[in-house]
Amino acid sequence: MITDDQIDETILALSGPKFLKVAMVIVRTSKVLGEDSDEFYERIAGRINWLSARGKLEVVGDLSHWRNSEVRLPP
Numbered sequence: 127m128i129t130d131d132q133i134d135e136t137i138l139a140l141s142g143p144k145f146l147k148v149a150m151v152i153v154r155t156s157k158v159l160g161e162d163s164d165e166f167y168e169r170i171a172g173r174i175n176w177l178s179a180r181g182k183l184e185v186v187g188d189l190s191h192w193r194n195s196e197v198r199l200p201p
Contacts (some may be wrong), residue, residue: 128166129158131156133173138182138199145186145196148174 136155152170155163155190174197177183187195 129174130176130182133157133170134177134182136175137151137170137177141183141197141199143198145198147193148187148189148195148197149192151197 136178178185184200
């Protein structure tokens with residue numbers, strides 16, 4: 127089973143100083159971890175929310191709209 131820590135580490139490793147669409151981060155994280163399902167996408171989105179609430183990711187837009195929101199590592 128893939129842990130939340132593994133998901134968090136992957137999200138942060140894939141993020142950088144430039145904003146990326148949340149949908150892209152979700153798909154890339156899913157591919158790296160080898161899990162491809164709608165439920166897993168939702169889980170990744172939840173981890174992105176968790177990381178942003180703790181200041182580990184900077185967010186632009188509404189995270190519930192994956193294609194219209196973006197994330198990056200804080201400057």
